[in-house]
Amino acid sequence: MALQTGLYYPYVHLRDETWAKAAALYWRHLARVVPAGFPVQDRGVVRELNQASGFIVDSDPRQVIEAVAPAFVTAVRDNAEALRARSAVQGRRFTSRWHSNPAPNWRTRNLTSR
Secondary structure, eight states: OOEEEEEEOSOSSOSOHHHHHHHHHHEEEEEEEOOTTOOOOOOHHHHHHHHHHOOEEEEOOHHHHHHHHHHHHHHHHHTHHHHHHHHTOOSOOOOOOOOSSSOOBTTTTBOSOO
16 A cells, blocks of 8 residues: 655655655655755656656645744743753854745845844
């Protein structure tokens, strides 16, 4: 019995076409995390596999990020001293630049601010 959906992570582009074909034998769909506006350029076999069966499912992480970011920022703030001690970072203040509205800038890979 085939599993419903596998997760291809942490990459967007499937690097091995043979692996992609084998994955299609086990999963009906293969999900990958693809932020809105991220340029996806699948190779031939992967593109054909997706066009024929809708095998690849792109999942935009924006909603999850917006749901988790406030709790994450709060946890970092509440535990700043312990985190500094554990990671040997001294004398640096934690500042959150999280904004829920701006779209990510993929050229600079800055995911938390404009």
